[in-house]
Amino acid sequence: MNVTAFKRRKEFGKTLASDIAHRMRNEIVTCRLKPGEVLKFDTLRLAYGASFTTLREALTCLAAEGLVVAEEQRGFKVAPISLSDLIDLTRARILIEVDLIRRSIENGDDDWEIAVISSIHRLGIIEGREIEDYADNPEWKAAHREFHESLVAACGSPTLLGIRQSLFERAERYRNISARFRPRPRDKAGEHRALMKAAVGRDADRACELIAKHIQSTTDNVIKHASELFSQN
Amino acid sequence: MNVTAFKRRKEFGKTLASDIAHRMRNEIVTCRLKPGEVLKFDTLRLAYGASFTTLREALTCLAAEGLVVAEEQRGFKVAPISLSDLIDLTRARILIEVDLIRRSIENGDDDWEIAVISSIHRLGIIEGREIEDYADNPEWKAAHREFHESLVAACGSPTLLGIRQSLFERAERYRNISARFRPRPRDKAGEHRALMKAAVGRDADRACELIAKHIQSTTDNVIKHASELFSQN
DNA sequence: AGCGGTAGTATTTTCGAAAATCTGGTTCTG
DNA sequence: CAGAACCAGATTTTCGAAAATACTACCGCT
Numbered sequence: 001m002n003v004t005a006f007k008r009r010k011e012f013g014k015t016l017a018s019d020i021a022h023r024m025r026n027e028i029v030t031c032r033l034k035p036g037e038v039l040k041f042d043t044l045r046l047a048y049g050a051s052f053t054t055l056r057e058a059l060t061c062l063a064a065e066g067l068v069v070a071e072e073q074r075g076f077k078v079a080p081i082s083l084s085d086l087i088d089l090t091r092a093r094i095l096i097e098v099d100l101i102r103r104s105i106e107n108g109d110d111d112w113e114i115a116v117i118s119s120i121h122r123l124g125i126i127e128g129r130e131i132e133d134y135a136d137n138p139e140w141k142a143a144h145r146e147f148h149e150s151l152v153a154a155c156g157s158p159t160l161l162g163i164r165q166s167l168f169e170r171a172e173r174y175r176n177i178s179a180r181f182r183p184r185p186r187d188k189a190g191e192h193r194a195l196m197k198a199a200v201g202r203d204a205d206r207a208c209e210l211i212a213k214h215i216q217s218t219t220d221n222v223i224k225h226a227s228e229l230f231s232q233n
Numbered sequence: 234m235n236v237t238a239f240k241r242r243k244e245f246g247k248t249l250a251s252d253i254a255h256r257m258r259n260e261i262v263t264c265r266l267k268p269g270e271v272l273k274f275d276t277l278r279l280a281y282g283a284s285f286t287t288l289r290e291a292l293t294c295l296a297a298e299g300l301v302v303a304e305e306q307r308g309f310k311v312a313p314i315s316l317s318d319l320i321d322l323t324r325a326r327i328l329i330e331v332d333l334i335r336r337s338i339e340n341g342d343d344d345w346e347i348a349v350i351s352s353i354h355r356l357g358i359i360e361g362r363e364i365e366d367y368a369d370n371p372e373w374k375a376a377h378r379e380f381h382e383s384l385v386a387a388c389g390s391p392t393l394l395g396i397r398q399s400l401f402e403r404a405e406r407y408r409n410i411s412a413r414f415r416p417r418p419r420d421k422a423g424e425h426r427a428l429m430k431a432a433v434g435r436d437a438d439r440a441c442e443l444i445a446k447h448i449q450s451t452t453d454n455v456i457k458h459a460s461e462l463f464s465q466n
Numbered sequence: 467a468g469c470g471g472t473a474g475t476a477t478t479t480t481c482g483a484a485a486a487t488c489t490g491g492t493t494c495t496g
Numbered sequence: 497c498a499g500a501a502c503c504a505g506a507t508t509t510t511c512g513a514a515a516a517t518a519c520t521a522c523c524g525c526t
Contacts, residue, residue, distance in 0.1 A: 014305040014517095015479065041508070051481045052509080053286045057293055064297030066392070072247040073487060075508060092392045099328050159299070159325045163396055247487095248509065274478070284511045285479080306517060308478060472523080479516070486509070494501075 020048050021058035028067045028078055029172035036080040039068065065166045079170075083223065083230050086174050090219040093167045096160055097215060098208045100152035105204045108154035113200050119143065119150040120196045127189055135179045135188075147192060151199055151211070171218075178218045181226040186217070253281050254291035261300045261311055262405035269313040272301065298399045312403075316456065316463050319407050323452040326400045329393055330448060331441045333385035338437045341387035346433050352380040353429045360422055368412045368421075380425060384432055384444070404451075411451045414459040419450070 013019045027033040044055050059076045062068040068076050104112070123143045127134050134140045145168070152164065191214050198207035246252045260266040277288050292309045295301040301309050337345070356376045360367050367373045378401070385397065424447050431440035 017479080018305065040506095042506095053289075053482090053511095054480060056286075056509080057289060057479095060290055060293045061297065064294065066395075072251065073508065088390050088392050091390060092396070095328070095332050095393070157321050157324060159321050159400070160328070162299075163325070167392070250509080273476095275476090286481095286512090287510060289479080290509095306478065307519095467526105469526085470524095472521100474520085474522095476519070477517080479514105481512105481514075483513105484509105484511075486507105488507070489505085490503105491505105492501105492503080495499090496497105 016050060017054050017057040018061075020050055020054065021061045023048070024058060024062060025065075025067060025169065028062070029169060029176070031173060031176065033078050035078055035173065037078045039076045039078065041075075066170050081173055081177075081230065083227060086219055086222060089167060089171055089174070090215060093164075093171060094212045094215050096164050096167065097152065097211050100155040100157065100160055100164060101199070101207050101211050102204045103155040103157065104152045105154075105199055105202055105207060107156050108199075112150075112154040115150045115153065116147075116196055116199055119147040120192055123147050123192065124189065135175075147196075151195065151207075174222055175218055177226050177229065178221045182221055183225060186221075191217075249283060250287050250290040251294075253283055253287065254294045256281070257291060257295060258298075258300060258402065261295070262402060262409070264406060264409065266311050268311055268406065270311045272309045272311065274308075299403050314406055314410075314463065316460060319452055319455060322400060322404055322407070323448060326397075326404060327445045327448050329397050329400065330385065330444050333388040333390065333393055333397060334432070334440050334444050335437045336388040336390065337385045338387075338432055338435055338440060340389050341432075345383075345387040348383045348386065349380075349429055349432055352376070352383040353425055356380050356425065357422070368408075380429075384428065384440075407455055408451055410459050410462065411454045415454055416458060419454075424450075 013022060024033070033039075039059065041052050041055060045051065048055065050058075059068055059070065063070045063076065067079050069079050070076050108116075123140070123146075126137065126140045126143050130137065148168070149165075152161065155161065191210065195207060195210050195214065198204075198210055246255060257266070266272075272292065274285055274288060278284070281288065283291075292301055292303065296303045296309065300312050302312050303309050341349075356373070356379075359370065359373045359376050363370065381401070382398075385394065388394065424443065428440060428443050428447065431437075431443055
């Protein structure tokens with residue numbers, strides 16, 4: 001194998017295909033690859049330096065996650081965004097997240113509690129460093145993701161955790177839109193702290209209520225202030 | 234295109250890869266491909282008459298559905314079955330199915346009602362033809378699947394419908410095991426009729442309760458009578 | 467005998483060419 | 497003139513060989 005490929009592979013995952021899937025996932029959720037954009041193999045081959053076959057495997061993966069759509073014999077395109085998709089996605093996420101957080105609070109042991117507290121602490125440190133616009137920071141995003149994952153980590157359901165993760169990923173684009181169009185800053189840090197407190201205080205009902213509101217709030221903001229971004233459906 | 238490929242392609246889907254994925258899905262859920270079995274490309278190439286690349290794409294698809302597992306650089310194997318997987322799967326299915334059936338009952342229009350009734354009728358016809366063992370009949374399985382799909386079809390959530398479908402598929406192997414080990418026949422037809430009545434009678438609470446029991450019942454039977462099939466976890 | 471290293475084999479992963487299919491425009495026909 | 501049929505170029509899908517990686521069994525050493 002040539003040196004370039006070797007280096008590239010080191011960045012993430014063991015196979016080139018999974019590495020490319022990872023990179024494309026990133027470009028899609030940050031909208032560097034635009035929603036609805038047609039993905040032609042020749043272009044991709046140039047951009048990622050991989051062959052048809054390898055790209056095809058990466059795209060097949062992303063299609064399963066709902067980040068790209070495959071039309072047989074007619075290629076792939078970045079999954080479009082729409083209000084109806086956002087609403088559908090939000091409802092699915094709330095259903096699952098609420099269930100998982102409740103179970104996690106039931107099952108979570110001391111290590112779980114510690115992980116929740118340590119992940120919100122890390123988030124706080126990052127937020128403290130830059131007063132504004134931390135939501136654009138990849139480091140903050142990783143910590144944010146980590147915090148939400150820690151909340152549900154003790155739920156004991158690998159299947160739903162996997163689904164949750166893929167829905168969380170799909171929602172990333174809408175979170176970015178929401179942040180851009182929000183009229184005044186939202187107190188995310190406060191919401192996260194309240195969630196953490198409800199979780200470690202083993203107040204499942206409150207935690208479920210908070211997480212549902214937390215998820216719904218982004219959606220409401222997009223609907224209110226960014227509807228014009230979408231065509232009609 | 235050569236004749237063989239053309240014929241094969243006609244059977245299902247537009248591309249060879251999706252056709253092969255479809256055929257393999259079948260072999261896995263019927264356990265003709267054994268749980269945990271290692272899937273070597275040379276063997277598959279012989280069995281399905283397709284190239285590495287095409288098989289790889291099919292396997293990537295199935296991996297996303299949870300029917301095969303991929304270990305990077307170490308190939309693919311049929312997803313193992315286990316009690317913990319069954320329990321996890323069952324819980325996920327109940328969570329989602331209950332939500333979808335409730336929403337479906339809320340939203341369903343006349344056409345939905347008609348589809349529910351017509352699909353249970355078709356199921357009844359098939360069950361009437363062969364008194365016993367209809368659960369092994371592919372035709373019954375298709376009709377059974379169709380009936381359950383019709384119940385949730387009006388829920389209005391494409392995302393959760395997709396997830397539901399993949400979980401339903403994953404559960405197929407356990408349903409087959411359950412049928413083999415059931416001490417005395419279960420009144421599935423009765424359960425289905427009750428479900429249908431609750432649905433068209435718009436009794437959401439009752440429908441939710443019935444569907445949860447319906448799903449749980451298979452799992453309970455496997456745990457009670459077929460535990461020895463699984464190693465330990 | 468047990469262990470670490472190593473060569474050889476089995477297997478997976480990647481590549482780029484070749485085949486199949488789609489798209490859009492043009493011509494032909496009624 | 498409308499619509500079907502067809503060609504040419506663009507694009508996707510499939511193939512089998514070649515490269516990269518994992519596995520196995522043997523050898524030499526302590």
